[in-house]
Amino acid sequence: MGPLIPQGIIDPAWNNVFALLIGLAFGFILESSGFSSSRKLAGVFYGYDFVVLKVFMTAVMVCMIGLLYFDYMGWMKLSSIYILPTFLYSVIIGGVIMGFGFILGGYCPGTSFCGAVIGKIDAMFFTVGLYLGILFFSVLYPVFEKIYHAANLGPVQVHDLIGIPAAWFAFAFLVVGLIAFFVVSKIEARAKKIEY
Amino acid sequence: MKAPNRNDRSTRYLNPYLGGVLLGLLLLMTYFITGRGLGASGAVKSTVVATVNEITPEYAHRSNYYSQFISDDESPLNTWLVFEVLGVLAGAFLSGALAGRLKLKVEHSPGITAGTRLVAATLGGFLFGLGSQFGRGCTSGAALSGSASLALSGFLAMMGIFGTGYAIAWIFRKLWV
Numbered sequence: 001m002g003p004l005i006p007q008g009i010i011d012p013a014w015n016n017v018f019a020l021l022i023g024l025a026f027g028f029i030l031e032s033s034g035f036s037s038s039r040k041l042a043g044v045f046y047g048y049d050f051v052v053l054k055v056f057m058t059a060v061m062v063c064m065i066g067l068l069y070f071d072y073m074g075w076m077k078l079s080s081i082y083i084l085p086t087f088l089y090s091v092i093i094g095g096v097i098m099g100f101g102f103i104l105g106g107y108c109p110g111t112s113f114c115g116a117v118i119g120k121i122d123a124m125f126f127t128v129g130l131y132l133g134i135l136f137f138s139v140l141y142p143v144f145e146k147i148y149h150a151a152n153l154g155p156v157q158v159h160d161l162i163g164i165p166a167a168w169f170a171f172a173f174l175v176v177g178l179i180a181f182f183v184v185s186k187i188e189a190r191a192k193k194i195e196y
Numbered sequence: 197m198k199a200p201n202r203n204d205r206s207t208r209y210l211n212p213y214l215g216g217v218l219l220g221l222l223l224l225m226t227y228f229i230t231g232r233g234l235g236a237s238g239a240v241k242s243t244v245v246a247t248v249n250e251i252t253p254e255y256a257h258r259s260n261y262y263s264q265f266i267s268d269d270e271s272p273l274n275t276w277l278v279f280e281v282l283g284v285l286a287g288a289f290l291s292g293a294l295a296g297r298l299k300l301k302v303e304h305s306p307g308i309t310a311g312t313r314l315v316a317a318t319l320g321g322f323l324f325g326l327g328s329q330f331g332r333g334c335t336s337g338a339a340l341s342g343s344a345s346l347a348l349s350g351f352l353a354m355m356g357i358f359g360t361g362y363a364i365a366w367i368f369r370k371l372w373v
Contacts, residue, residue: 002227002228002229002231003227003228003229003230003231004228004229004230005229005230005231006230006231010229015230015276016274016276016279018229018230019230019276019277019278019279019280019283020279020280020282020283020286021283022222022225022226022229022230022234022280022283023279023280023281023282023283023284023285023286023287024283024284024286024287024290025218025222025283025287026219026222026234026280026283026284026287027283027284027285027286027287027288027289027290027291028287028288028290028291029210029215029218029219029222029287030219030284030287030288031287031288031291031292031295031297032209032210032215032291032295033209033210033212033215033216033219034209034210034212036288036292036297037303038303038317039303039304039305039372040209042371042372044358044361045361045362045365045372046365046369046372046373048373050212051209051212054212054213054215054216055212055213055215055216055219056216056335056339056340057216058212058213058215058216058217058219058220059216059217059219059220059223059340059344060220060340060343060344061216061220062216062217062219062220062221062223062224063220063221063223063224063227063344063345064343064344064345064346066220066221066224067224067227067344067345067346070224070228075228076227076228078345078346080231081227081231081232081345082231082232082233082345083345083346083347084332084333084337084338084341084342084345084347084349084350085332085347085349086347086348086349086352087332087349088352090330090331090332091330091331091332091338091349091352091353091356092352092356093327093330094327094328094329094330094331094332094338094353094356095327095331095352095353095354095355095356095357095359095360096327096356096360097323097324097326097327097330098323098324098327098328098331098334098335098353098356098357098360099327099356099357099358099359099360099361099363099364100320100323100327100360100364101320101321101322101323101324101325101326101327102320102324102357102360102361103320103360103361103364103365103368103371104316104317104319104320104323104368104371105316105317105318105319105320105321105323105324106316106317106320106371106372107317107320107321107324108236108324108334108335108336108357109236109237109240109324109325109328109334109335109336110234110236110284110334110335110336111335112321113236113281113284113285113288114284114288114292115303117285117288117289117292118288118289118292118293118297118298118299119292119298119299119300119301120301120302120303121300121301121302121314122302122303122304122313122314122317123317125314125317125318125321126317126318126320126321126324127240127321128318128321129317129318129319129320129321129322129323129324129325130237130240130321130322130324130325130328131240131243131244131321131325132318132321132322132325133321133322133323133324133325133326133327133328133329134237134240134241134244134325134326134328134329135244135248135325136322136325136326137325137326137329137330138241138244138245138248138259138261138262138329141259141260141261142260144330145260148329148330153348155347156347156348156349157345157346157347157348158346158347158348158351159346161348166346169346170346181213194373196303196305
């Protein structure tokens with residue numbers, strides 16, 4: 001039956017209305033979880049605040065299990081949603097550069113919008129940086145084009161790569177996540193308190 | 197510096213696990229309605245495309261990059277992610293207003309000046325923007341939505357971002373602790 005708009009159950013004219021409403025909820029959840037503060041976000045790398053790991057891992061678990069449940073119930077086939085294709089070199093290069101961006105900037109794009117709109121001037125500067133970084137990529141695209149398209153594995157999913165059913169992978173992810181929550185709660189309790 | 201008050205309403209946040217469950221359900225609902233996940237950097241990309249197309253339309257049409265995203269009858273800004281990010285701005289503003297967190301300030305560790313923080317933030321944004329193009333999405337579009345939909349690319353982006361973060365955190369610790 002789903003996804004509703006691509007299957008024509010909801011008229012595509014509603015697309016942008018849903019975009020606004022979904023964005024509204026997205027921004028509200030991020031901000032109320034504390035993602036508008038760079039010092040809170042950076043805590044995940046220094047052991048004094050693991051809010052990023054807790055929110056992120058919980059969200060991935062819930063959505064992943066939900067998608068598998070929807071697939072199992074026949075409400076929405078996993079094969080009917082968009083799966084990000086894997087361009088092996090490009091995604092690894094991108095991940096590493098983004099890691100540097102996170103440590104230097106303290107934000108990622110979505111969280112910087114949340115910070116900027118509640119008045120964090122550093123978040124506003126981060127978004128200007130984002131614009132310039134993307135402009136830099138787009139102007140130098142002819143230089144990057146080859147590596148950007150190299151090693152295209154297509155929309156491969158991680159359980160196919162390992163060769164196990166998706167549900168087994170989701171279960172393993174759940175177990176790893178719960179262990180991670182336990183471990184970080186211990187680290188957090190021992191970390192030097194930082195006020196911000 | 198004023199001693200932080202833990203009872204201050206503005207430092208009280210949602211329980212992170214509840215926030216995570218809500219975010220996971222929202223992402224699931226987004227997939228169910230639109231067939232795609234959430235995103236953020238794509239909206240900035242659309243803004244870049246729109247401004248370049250406005251300033252030098254011939255260059256934009258010639259370029260292998262910009263020409264992918266421009267059409268004659270629609271603005272490059274008319275994309276799902278641009279509307280979603282407008283929603284994000286409104287939602288975050290609403291949450292910040294309700295919690296009493298609307299305040300103009302440069303947030304930085306006491307070990308660095310506001311100027312250093314702003315330079316690092318701009319540089320960080322630049323790198324995140326650049327990296328998000330190679331990654332075909334940022335923390336939202338690649339790491340979060342990608343991993344939740346079991347895409348290999350999503351896990352690679354997540355491990356790249358956080359792995360690099362942990363690997364270099366010590367070098368840049370002065371910025372934060």
